[in-house]
Amino acid sequence: MFRSLKYFVAVFEELSFSGASKRCFISQPSISAxxxxxxSELACQLFVRHPKGVSPTPEGGRLYPKAKELLLxxxxxxxxxxxSYQQRELKLALxxxxxxxxxxxxxxxxxxxxxxxxxxxxxxxxxxxxxxxxKNQCHDNEIxxxxxxxxxxxxxxxxxxxxxxxxxPLIALxxxxxxxxxxxxxxxxxxxxxQDRGMALNIRATVRTEEYALDLVSAGLGVSVVPSYTxxxxxxxxxxxxxxxxxxxxxxxxxxxxxxxxxxxxxxFQFC
Numbered sequence: 001m002f003r004s005l006k007y008f009v010a011v012f013e014e015l016s017f018s019g020a021s022k023r024c025f026i027s028q029p030s031i032s033a034x035x036x037x038x039x040s041e042l043a044c045q046l047f048v049r050h051p052k053g054v055s056p057t058p059e060g061g062r063l064y065p066k067a068k069e070l071l072l073x074x075x076x077x078x079x080x081x082x083x084s085y086q087q088r089e090l091k092l093a094l095x096x097x098x099x100x101x102x103x104x105x106x107x108x109x110x111x112x113x114x115x116x117x118x119x120x121x122x123x124x125x126x127x128x129x130x131x132x133x134x135k136n137q138c139h140d141n142e143i144x145x146x147x148x149x150x151x152x153x154x155x156x157x158x159x160x161x162x163x164x165x166x167x168x169p170l171i172a173l174x175x176x177x178x179x180x181x182x183x184x185x186x187x188x189x190x191x192x193x194x195q196d197r198g199m200a201l202n203i204r205a206t207v208r209t210e211e212y213a214l215d216l217v218s219a220g221l222g223v224s225v226v227p228s229y230t231x232x233x234x235x236x237x238x239x240x241x242x243x244x245x246x247x248x249x250x251x252x253x254x255x256x257x258x259x260x261x262x263x264x265x266x267x268x269f270q271f272c
Contacts, residue, residue: 004038005067007031012064016053091120093128097185113268130261134185135250142254150227152247155237157220167243174199177222179213180206185249193245
């Protein structure tokens with residue numbers, strides 16, 4: 001039945017037995033015989049023949065999406081069985097903000113779960129099979145699959161004057177020594193919030209990663225706004241929520257529209 005469903009989908013999409021024949025590289029009588037056998041097995045007519053081609057019957061219209069789903073499932077199953085015996089390569093581009101521990105967990109999970117995988121990690125701007133990025137970094141030619149989100153908090157030294165407060169209004173950061181990070185994935189929203197309140201930040205240093213920013217915060221050089229996950233295991237800084245603004249970033253997998261990932265690799269990231 002698999003072959004008959006394949007021919008059925010071709011006829012349905014081409015609206016022609018001859019078109020399906022050319023598409024499947026098989027003779028038109030073979031296509032007609034397969035459809036006739038399928039109609040017999042399902043006890044219903046799938047197409048109405050006319051001089052200019054065919055039109056699907058209501059039964060054919062109901063069968064089409066199910067046939068596509070079944071064919072896709074069989075194709076994925078074949079890929080899984082074939083790929084499990086072949087050495088496969090995956091070039092994954094990573095944004096620098098993900099953090100070493102998170103990247104290590106992703107790499108370990110991929111190598112543990114995907115047999116015979118040769119993994120190469122590259123910079124976010126290098127050519128890759130997929131990119132692990134924030135949503136605002138996604139290109140027009142990519143499909144973005146959201147995986148998780150990070151909320152932002154304020155990190156400060158333990159002896160900071162604001163450390164006694166339960167939460168911190170944004171205006172309280174006006175002219176307070178601040179550790180900035182560039183590039184920053186919430187840069188547009190952050191700059192807008194600062195300008196909207198007429199504030200001025202006293203930027204003491206600008207660094208590339210959240211780890212560096214937290215090290216400078218711990219040294220007492222200023223405060224910084226960082227994703228909450230980066231401070232989960234740090235005991236050298238104090239963390240406070242921002243009272244009047246919510247800053248979040250969505251992290252996901254970006255894949256070019258014309259280049260999908262193998263089913264098991266894509267499923268791994270969805271599980272993450």
